[in-house]
Amino acid sequence: xxxxxxxxxxxxxxxxxxxxxxxxxxxxxxxxxxxxxxxxxxxxxxxxxxxxxxxxxxxxxxxxxxxxxxxxxxxxxxxxxxxxxxxxxxxxxxxxxxxxxxxxxxxxxxxxxxxxxxxxxxxxxxxxxxxxxxxxxxxxxxxxxxxxxxxxxxxxxxxxxxxxxxxxxxxxxxxxxxxxxxxxxxxxxxxxxxxxxxxxxxxxxxxxxxxxxxxxxxxxxxxxxxxxxxxxxxxxxxxxxxxxxxxxxxx
Amino acid sequence: xxxxxxxxxxxxxxxxxxxxxxxxxxxxxxxxxxxxxxxxxxxxxxxxxxxxxxxxxxxxxxxxxxxxxxxxxxxxxxxxxxxxxxxxxxxxxxxxxxxxxxxxxxxxxxxxxxxxxxxxxxxxxxxxxxxxxxxxxxxxxxxxxxxxxxxxxxxxxxxxxxxxxxxxxxxxxxxxxxxxxxxxxxxxxxxxxxxxxxxxxxxxxxxxxxxxxxxxxxxxxxxxxxxxxxxxxxxxxxxxxxxxxxxxxxxxxxxxxxxxxxxxxxxxxxxxxxxxxxxxxxxxxxxxxxxxxxxxxxxxxxxxxxxxxxxxxxxxxxxxx
Ligand SMILES: Nc1ncnc2c1ncn2[C@@H]1O[C@H](COP(=O)(O)OP(=O)(O)O)[C@@H](O)[C@H]1O
Ligand SMILES: [Mg+2]
Numbered sequence: 001x002x003x004x005x006x007x008x009x010x011x012x013x014x015x016x017x018x019x020x021x022x023x024x025x026x027x028x029x030x031x032x033x034x035x036x037x038x039x040x041x042x043x044x045x046x047x048x049x050x051x052x053x054x055x056x057x058x059x060x061x062x063x064x065x066x067x068x069x070x071x072x073x074x075x076x077x078x079x080x081x082x083x084x085x086x087x088x089x090x091x092x093x094x095x096x097x098x099x100x101x102x103x104x105x106x107x108x109x110x111x112x113x114x115x116x117x118x119x120x121x122x123x124x125x126x127x128x129x130x131x132x133x134x135x136x137x138x139x140x141x142x143x144x145x146x147x148x149x150x151x152x153x154x155x156x157x158x159x160x161x162x163x164x165x166x167x168x169x170x171x172x173x174x175x176x177x178x179x180x181x182x183x184x185x186x187x188x189x190x191x192x193x194x195x196x197x198x199x200x201x202x203x204x205x206x207x208x209x210x211x212x213x214x215x216x217x218x219x220x221x222x223x224x225x226x227x228x229x230x231x232x233x234x235x236x237x238x239x240x241x242x243x244x245x246x247x248x249x250x251x
Numbered sequence: 252x253x254x255x256x257x258x259x260x261x262x263x264x265x266x267x268x269x270x271x272x273x274x275x276x277x278x279x280x281x282x283x284x285x286x287x288x289x290x291x292x293x294x295x296x297x298x299x300x301x302x303x304x305x306x307x308x309x310x311x312x313x314x315x316x317x318x319x320x321x322x323x324x325x326x327x328x329x330x331x332x333x334x335x336x337x338x339x340x341x342x343x344x345x346x347x348x349x350x351x352x353x354x355x356x357x358x359x360x361x362x363x364x365x366x367x368x369x370x371x372x373x374x375x376x377x378x379x380x381x382x383x384x385x386x387x388x389x390x391x392x393x394x395x396x397x398x399x400x401x402x403x404x405x406x407x408x409x410x411x412x413x414x415x416x417x418x419x420x421x422x423x424x425x426x427x428x429x430x431x432x433x434x435x436x437x438x439x440x441x442x443x444x445x446x447x448x449x450x451x452x453x454x455x456x457x458x459x460x461x462x463x464x465x466x467x468x469x470x471x472x473x474x475x476x477x478x479x480x481x482x483x484x485x486x487x488x489x490x491x492x493x494x495x496x497x498x499x500x501x502x503x504x505x506x507x508x509x510x511x512x513x514x515x516x517x518x519x520x521x522x523x524x525x526x527x528x529x530x531x532x533x534x535x536x537x538x539x540x541x542x543x544x545x546x547x548x549x550x551x552x553x554x555x556x557x558x559x560x561x562x563x564x565x566x567x568x569x570x571x572x
Contacts, residue, residue: 054455078461090459092452103449104460106442114442165460
């Protein structure tokens, strides 16, 4: 079996007495979609924060793409190909959708200590940004300030920005949160199309999306992984049914 | 940055800039015809402060760095020129590089420290560095200390004393303003400028796509410091006198007011803001000593109701650099 693209080794983090991450070990294999599910407050967002580098774990190690990145700052991890999307949309509201994506492409191309050329007239950059937007059905919204997009469009833009960075591993924190059925279906299709292009760690509450996409699922409860397995194994795991899924959710 | 298409934005902006610079360019001719010299001196002052306001607008309006010590660069630039003159060095080929280097270095060192902080802490620490410069100037007893230092002439250009001519000096200052404005516009529109404006909106977003904003902010801070230093060098020449008052925190506050008054996030706004501020100050102070009592509420009204500042009332429109 190929070496995992991401491997968490005994990760722990506490806020005071509250253990938000408790001895978490999991891995993501190249090309795999590994879903992490769990009730609200289980520590999913905190876990993504530690993997992406916006939060520091108390102990444990994070290996990404063959090296230890535990001490690497967030922007350096992003450069290495470890990208994340945010549960609470984190876009640049005054920039247009195109400018949001173009900035991500620009970041990919190394330093931005370039003062002379007008970036908004960089036809090549704009064309590539528009191509990313088109993948998510946002091509008609390229010139709209991102702050005025609909919620669903913002979620899609969030994904377009991450994809523009050509990730090796994409951490997705509830990409479907708050979107309507139709938008959820479209995002599922987008992610399915991306499957295999890069690995993903998917945190999601929408169970139909999770079971449609995931190769493996880990269940997080009170900061602890209580089960990891294929969707079938997780569906049939009595502990998981009891702790989280509920009978009707998988019926 | 707005819902208008790019060409519409460009032409609106062009119109605004053309009007402003045409007014500046035509003014000495008009003043000569009316035999009024005060207006020319006064407009030189406006243009000098407009350069300082443009430089502050670059970091405040586009980078959300609320520097409360920006007048330090004005003073520093002025003192560089005056102190060199005191030692018999008058030529621009020496004084300009020295001014830019000193201001750039001061910005690099203080910026590197200040930019480790955010929000109110950044305001406080830039204020502290500004005051440090102020008190250092007051203690320079060899150069007049509290009383300041008189320059017995103006900067020379390769030995020529052409700047002594009022009209020549006026157009040199205008040229400096135009250069700084165009330079700032170019920076804002560049890849660098996009990072700066992105970091203002969400630092987390920038880190998430692989950009650490610190170095970008620092470079912008240094550019702004050098630009304000140039304004200081021109101010020393305009007044043929320098004093620690140039660096006082009141002055820094006034620069912020100019930028906000003109319209945050607009470089042309900074120029309009500087002009409006100085004209209002001049006019109001003729009527009453307590002009600040009128000016304060006026400012509050502009900030509350004219969200885009004065620039949003001009044909140049708002938010277009
Ligand atoms: N900065 C913080 N300080 C204290 N507690 C926090 C902080 N961030 C998150 N928590 C707590 O940690 C727990 C896990 O939060 P989170 O990772 O957001 O859960 P999830 O994403 O699974 O819903 C929650 O109980 C939350 O209240
Ligand atoms: Mg969460």
